[in-house]
Amino acid sequence: MPTYATSVQNENQLWMGSAKVEVSVNGGGAWTNLGIARNISVEEQPTFTKVETDNAPACKRRIGKHIAKISFTLLELYWPTIDKLRGEGVDTVTSVAGSLVEDADQVVASGDWGYNEFIEFTNQNGDGTCVTVNSVTAGTNGALVEETDFVTVQDGNGKWGIIIWDSTTVTTEAQTITINTDYTPAASTTFSTGGLTEIGDIDLKFTNTEYISGSEKTKYLWIYKAYIMSGLNMAFKSSNDDDQAMEIPFEFEAELDTTRTAGDQLMIISDDA
Numbered sequence: 001m002p003t004y005a006t007s008v009q010n011e012n013q014l015w016m017g018s019a020k021v022e023v024s025v026n027g028g029g030a031w032t033n034l035g036i037a038r039n040i041s042v043e044e045q046p047t048f049t050k051v052e053t054d055n056a057p058a059c060k061r062r063i064g065k066h067i068a069k070i071s072f073t074l075l076e077l078y079w080p081t082i083d084k085l086r087g088e089g090v091d092t093v094t095s096v097a098g099s100l101v102e103d104a105d106q107v108v109a110s111g112d113w114g115y116n117e118f119i120e121f122t123n124q125n126g127d128g129t130c131v132t133v134n135s136v137t138a139g140t141n142g143a144l145v146e147e148t149d150f151v152t153v154q155d156g157n158g159k160w161g162i163i164i165w166d167s168t169t170v171t172t173e174a175q176t177i178t179i180n181t182d183y184t185p186a187a188s189t190t191f192s193t194g195g196l197t198e199i200g201d202i203d204l205k206f207t208n209t210e211y212i213s214g215s216e217k218t219k220y221l222w223i224y225k226a227y228i229m230s231g232l233n234m235a236f237k238s239s240n241d242d243d244q245a246m247e248i249p250f251e252f253e254a255e256l257d258t259t260r261t262a263g264d265q266l267m268i269i270s271d272d273a
Helices: 079-085
Strands: 020-024 037-051 060-074 091-097 101-108 118-120 132-138 150-154 160-164 177-183 186-193 202-212 215-228 248-254 267-271
Touching (some): 020 079, 202 248
Antiparallel strands (some): 020 202, 037 060, 060 248, 118 160, 132 177, 202 215
8 A cells, every 4th residue: 555645634625627707897796607718827926025124134025016817718709798808998899689589488308407496598688688488387287477486587697597496386396397488689799899998997706616525616716806908819710610619818917906905905715615
């Protein structure tokens, strides 16, 4: 048997895998998921100084400028989200509504939903508002009543859906759910930039989730005040047969948010260990 110098103190302290990247433009009040990404990196970059004297050793060591550099590459080019990422006030995004689609059925199979779990609508309105829910019908229990058997909600990614409760009417999860909606998709979205000069700050959050010993463990890193530091860099692929999607890299610099308590002005790292 090999002899080891130590043992694992807490396996939850191992950060395995990547992270979900989210942005907020209002102090973390509402987060938007940026979708699939690569090369996620957060690097704290404090500048250290010390007070020198002529006749004694250095007597003070201090942190001068305290910033962080953040970078990642996005593969999903959803322009309303990229507009938020670049800081409000820089770009203009407009959407043209498509045609209304009525009586669209979404069937959720037995086993694909559960009580108090979010069921995202397959079809969403292009302008981000909630679709019209005409009916929710359970395969065994029949018609469900809103605010009694289910509720319509928006998740943290801005998507709309329903949550079904364990009510008197809904007697089992072993049944299909049919959701009938009317929705209006976006026919097109236009992103334009140039001529606006003031950049707003954003919050960035990176959430790492994994399963350890059968339990879900979540850790996150929250940057309080970041600014975009790179322009759009769109490198097209050489062939439509290329399996790789276009990637857009982003770089940010975070500075201290002096409205927060000293010692908690740059970022926070937390886990549920």
